[in-house]
Amino acid sequence: MDILIYTPSKMSISKTYNPKETEDKWYSYWLEKGFFHSEPDDREPYTIVIPPPNVTGVLHMGHMLNNTIQDVLVRRARMLGKNACWVPGTDHASIATEAKVVAMLKERGIEKKDISREEFLKYAWEWKEKYGGIILKQLEKLGASCDWDRTKFTMDEDLSEAVTDTFIHLYNKGLIYRGVRMVNWDPKGKTAVSDEEVIRKEVNQKLYYIRYQVAGTTSDNPEYILIATTRPETIMADSAICVNPNDERYTHLKGKKVIIPLINREIPVIEDEYVEMEFGTGCLKVTPAHDLNDYELGLKHKLPVIDILNDDGTLNEKAVILVGEERFVARKKIARLLEEGELLEKVEDYKSQVGFSERTDAVIEPKLSLQWFCKMEEMAKPALEYVLEGDVKLIPDKFTNTYRHWMENVKDWCISRQLWWGQRIPAWYNDKAEWVVAKTAEEAEALFTAGGQSAHGIVQDEDVVDTWFSSWLWPISVFDPSVCGHPEKEGNADLNYYYPTNDLVTAPEILFFWVARMIMAGHEFRGEAPFKNVYLTGIVRDKLGRKMSKSLGNSPDPIELINQYGADGVRVGMLLCSPAGNDLMFDESYCEQGRNFTNKIWNAFKLLKGWSESTTPGENPDNKAAISWFENRFNEALVEIESHYAQYRLSEALMATYKLIWDDFCSWYLEMVKPPYQQPADEFTVTATKAFFEKILTLLHPFMPFLTEELWHDEIFGERGELDCCVVAAYPQPAVTDEKLLKEIEVIKKVVSEVRNTRNSKQISPKEALPLSVKVNSDVDYHAYLHILNKLANLSEVTFVEEKVSGASSFMTGRDEFFISLEGNVDPQAEYDRMMKDIEYFEGFLFSVNKKLSNERFVQNAKPEVVANEKAKQADAEAKIATLKESLKALNLG
Structure with missing residues (x-):
């Protein structure tokens, strides 16, 4: 790399900021100098592990938000002198990756069923090597300061061995078992999937009202009960009809049986308060093999389980009729048969939530299946205690109750998947279908032999x-x-x-599926939780409130956003609208606001650079107050920003930084101290302003790393060493502030604003100097700030008076009164009308305050400081009304 391009003496600042010229340059430099790499040393560690994105993935808006937050935290920790380590990596994503590989093979004319497992895995690794690193490269474009030397993949050889050892450990401990349980079944993928891999969608369906004949009643005088269902294709799997024991409509059915339509099999009528009398017909068909709640009801009442579906979603022999038909085709045919037999009373349109496989988009089928399960109850207890006792803090803490509910109602975890891509279950079967759990075939053979079992045909x-x-x-x-x-x-x-790491940044929807389980594993293998804080981001939605998705076409390409607005602009745009734990309504205008912010800083720097080039020796004493004010204002803002960081309110921390730079520094401070047009700045002011700008760059760096690094190396800051970079510069520390000075400058700013407002309302040119008279009723020393007042308000003179000035436009700031003699520049009648409107406003305001203070309950029950605040409002309004009325008299309009 040509280091000369970073030599300050060779730097020249362009007219506008161009992210394309800075981002790749500085990211390469950071990597070359090893700023992101961490090794254990004597410093305090700060550690984040990245939530590993799927190896199939590309950067989306959720990743943008999540990783921007992590990068802000890591960069700030690094600047605070901590040994910051952000470990990147990717997840092998068994279901998603296998689907991608199957699709790739189909394009080549190869079916998965026609090749061996070993051949398939060869193709899978080929796919991973070609596409698996895309998302990590995209994170570099965002500016992610990960320790890329530590990049991990969940199917690295040593990480896969860890999975196998964990399985064996938990099995030997009695926490893993094999059995038949209800699972989410994907008929297209022919595998069990986790709850997290099931996407719930509201769909339009039909509600079928089916007549079941009561057994013992004749065809001449039949009695029917009516059952409502969205799944008539499962009636052949019914084991009972359930009614509420308190439902008087069905008391006469107690102990009786009904006949399943079309197959004429009798099933009992059972009673259970699980059935809601008001829902549907009050009668529930119980199908234990094809509904989770029905399965639980079946266990309770010891009902037979009749599974009528094959793994691919077709009907099997137990269905008796329509054997071999696909389930949704069978639904239509069953409905037609019921109608022909006059057993279908009616069909209604119905909307309901249906689960779809994230992998194949097939409708999920609840299914009893022989799988491997992990017992959760024992491991969930300490994982819950970590959160309840504050060892792990959920941010925001509103998620604690959700976490507690999940952990107190935890179910056993189905951990087996009918796939080839992933860590293979370390269970071995002999030719008699007996099995053992072992790491290798040799260990399995030894276990079979030691148990007196056959060791032949081990697979x-x-x-x-x-x-x-x-x-x-x-x-x-x-x-x-x-x-x-x-x-x-x-x-x-x-x-x-x-270990343990410091912060985890992730999404609330995987609080149980990943976060809780990591805490369990951390306790199991290290005896402590794996992190101290869990920052839960919201869902990125569009401005209409819809979740961003490719299918809706409402999700912008993050890389295109970066190309258009620059990485810093996009980072700022994301964070401006992202309070922790709340969904964020993203609009591209936020990125435009971020880009405008970069341009504002760039232009402010150009102004300072211009001063630096024409500095005169010495000091301008008129600027002392402004310089002292901004130094104190910076420290005041820094305390606020640090408070936001401490509470993980990153959006608020950014906004406070934004206001400090845009409002206080650019709009006020620079205007206070800038020299007159085409005149040089004094050395003292330039030096102080450079120091402020350096502190601003370090404060801003975690949010906007590229812009700040570019400006950090400008020649006005002098020669920098090759490791003297903003990325490792010391983060600013707050100092004691002069509260009196801060308050007085706020008063001066209000006076300036009021004078400017008067000019605007009277349409007086900003170039015309105006005289200002001040009647001081407070302890503000206006003499100390005359230079600022004269300069920013363009005043011809400032006089101090004991009485009100007749015929002048007036305003109040706090208790002090100000008068602008406008002479022939004002229409007396228009001024009269304006003041009458102001009086009307303040009298209305005073009325509402008086009403509140006259309420005895409010005065007695409100906090003393609240009552005092209302009384202050009352006094302020009364003083302003009195001043306005005095000014009215001075107009002499009768």
Whole structure:
């Protein structure tokens, strides 16, 4: 790399800021100099592990938000002198990746069923090597300061071994078992999927009202009960009809049976308060094999389980009729048969939530299946205590109750998946279908022999473990995978230094599926939680409130946004609208606002650079007050910003930084101290302003790393060493502030604003100097700020008076009164009308305040400071009304 382009003496600032000229340049430089890399040392560690994006993924708006937040936290920690380590990586995403590989093979004319597992995995690794790193490269464009030397992949050899060891450890502990349970079944993918991989959608359906004949009644005088269902194709799997025992409409059915239409099988009528009398007909068909709630009801009442669906969603022999038909085709045919037999009373349109597979978009089928499960109850208890006792803080804490509900009602975890891409389950079967859990075939053979079982025909389980079963080890396995499954191990130097990590930034929807499970694994293998704080971001929505998605076409391409607005502009745009835990309504105008902010800073710097080039020796004493004010204002803002950081209110921290720079520095301070047109600035002012600008750059760097690094190296700051970069500059620390000075400058700013407003309302040119008279009723020393007043308000003179000035336009700031003699520049009648409107406004305001203060309950129950505040409002309004009335008299309009 040509380092000369960074030599300050060679720097020249362009007319406008061009992100394309800075972003790749500085990111490459940071990498070359190793600023992002971390090794254990004597400093305090600050660690974040990235929520590993799917290896199939490309950058979307959720990633943009999540990783911008992480980068802000990491960059700030680095500047605070901590040993910051942000570990990147990707997740192998079993379901999504296998789907991508299957699609790739189909394009080549290859079917998965026609090749071996080994051949398929060869193609899968080929796909991963070609496409798997795209999203990480895109994160570099965002400015993510990850320690790329530490990049991990959940199917790295050592991380995969950690998964296997963890499975064996939990199995030997009695926490993993094999059994038949109800799972979410994807008939197209032919695999179980987790709840997180089920997408709930509201769909238009039909509600079918079916007649079930009561057994024992004749065809001449039949009695029917009416059942409402959206799934008539499952009636052949019914095991009972359930009614509420308190429902008097069905008391006579107690102990009786009904006949399933079309197949004429009798099933009992049972009673359970689970049934809602007001919902539907009050009668519920119970189909234990095809509905989770029905399954629980079936267990309670010991009902038979009749599974009528094959793994691919077609009807099997147990259905008796329409065997081999696809489930939704069978639905239509069943409805037609029922109608022909006069057993279908009516059909209604109906909307309901239906689960779809995230992988294949197939409708999920609740299905009893032989799977591997992990017991959760024992591990959930300590994971809940960590959060309830504050060892792990959820931010915002409103999610604590949700977390508690999940953990107190935890279900066993189905950890097996009928896929080839992933960590294979370490279970081995002999030729008699007996099985053992072991790491290798040799270990399995030894276990079979030791148990007196056959060791012939040993084969490994075909299934892989759920992807979450690898990612729950992530905060441990990225540092030392060897301790996973081996809690007795001490751990290596990296793990002992970086673990537990500090902050986790993730989405609320995986609070249970990933966050809770990481806490469980952390407790199991390290005896402590894997992180201290969990920052939960909101969902990125469009300005209409819709979740951003490719299908809706409402999600912009993050890389295109970066190309258009610059990475810094997009980072600012994302954070301006992203309070922790709340959904953010994203609009591209926020990125435009971010870009405008970069241009504002760039232009302010150009102004300062111009001063620097024509500085005169010495000091302008008129600027002392302004310089002292901004120094104190910076410290005041820094305290506020640090408070926001401490509470993880990053959006508010950015906004406070934004206002400090745009309003206080650019709009006020620079205007206070800038020299007259085409005149040089004094050396003292330039030096002070440079120092302020350097502090602003360090304060701003976590949010806008590229712009700040570019300006940091400008020649006006002098020669910089090759490691003297903003990315590792010391973060500013707050100092004691002069509260009196800050308050007095706020008064001066209000006076300036009032004079400017008077000019605007009277249409007086800004170039025309106006005289100002001041009647001081407070302890503000206006003499100390005359230079600022004269300069910013363009005053011809400032006089101090004891009485009100007749015929002048007036205003109040606090208790002090101000008068502008406008002579022939004002229409007396228009001035009279304006003051009458002001009096009307303040009298209305005073009425509302008086009403509140006359309310005894309010005065007695409100906090003393609240009452005092209302009384202050009352006094202020009364004083302003009195001043306005005095000014009216001075107009002499009768």
